[in-house]
Amino acid sequence: MAGLASEMLAALRSHEDIFRYWKSLRRRGRLPSRQDLDPVAIKTRLPTVSLIDVLAPDPQNHAEAFRQRLAGTELFNAYGTEITGKRLDDIYTEPEAQYWAEHLTLVVETGKPNVGLHSMAWRGARGLSLFWLRLPLASDGRNVDMILGHDALIGKIDLVQTGIRSAS
Numbered sequence: 001m002a003g004l005a006s007e008m009l010a011a012l013r014s015h016e017d018i019f020r021y022w023k024s025l026r027r028r029g030r031l032p033s034r035q036d037l038d039p040v041a042i043k044t045r046l047p048t049v050s051l052i053d054v055l056a057p058d059p060q061n062h063a064e065a066f067r068q069r070l071a072g073t074e075l076f077n078a079y080g081t082e083i084t085g086k087r088l089d090d091i092y093t094e095p096e097a098q099y100w101a102e103h104l105t106l107v108v109e110t111g112k113p114n115v116g117l118h119s120m121a122w123r124g125a126r127g128l129s130l131f132w133l134r135l136p137l138a139s140d141g142r143n144v145d146m147i148l149g150h151d152a153l154i155g156k157i158d159l160v161q162t163g164i165r166s167a168s
Contacts, residue, residue: 011131011152018045018150019113022135030141031111037137037148047074050149052104052134055087057143059105063088063097066104069146078130078153107134108144117154128155 021042025032039046051070059065064087071083079091088097088104099118107114118130130151137146 007152007154008131011154014045014048014152015115015131015133015150018042018049018133018148019135022113022148027141031136031138031144033139033141034137034146035139045150047072048151048153050075050151051137052147052149054104054108054145054147057145059101059108061098061101061105063092063101066101066147074153075151078128078151104134104147107136107147111136111138111142111144128153130154 022032025036034051042049049070049072050068053067053069054065055067056062056065067087068083068085068091071079076082083091088100091097092100103114103116113136114134116132118132119128131154132152133150135148135150136144137148138144139146
């Protein structure tokens with residue numbers, strides 16, 4: 001239990017770092033844009049950072065309205081595959097894509113950050129959860145057209161065995 005608590009604390013601290021950085025980019029109530037981001041300023045967090053394109057100005061909870069523009073290298077471990085360039089409905093099962101579409105739509109509609117904890121059991125990683133943070137970005141300072149994400153993996157990767165074994 002102490003291990004899980006320390007993982008959660010570390011995850012919370014990393015989210016706070018990203019949130020503080022994002023907040024520092026805001027000017028007179030305007031949202032920061034992708035162009036405002038300086039990867040060097042968050043270089044220690046880059047492996048778990050993502051950028052999500054908003055493909056429709058009014059996404060209405062539709063998974064096809066979002067595309068993973070960039071996914072940090074550590075996210076490969078969480079997903080077991082490269083997700084950069086894929087839409088939500090190409091990455092997730094239907095219920096998972098809907099979950100993300102709803103949370104991302106909320107960021108687009110409100111222009112406010114969103115945070116949550118999501119089980120990775122859908123991909124067979126029963127002991128792994130994603131503690132996520134999503135932050136709005138807007139080229140014009142108002143209309144969200146991209147979302148900055150930060151994910152922290154909590155727990156252990158415990159993939160279901162397939163029964164396939166290599167020859168010895």
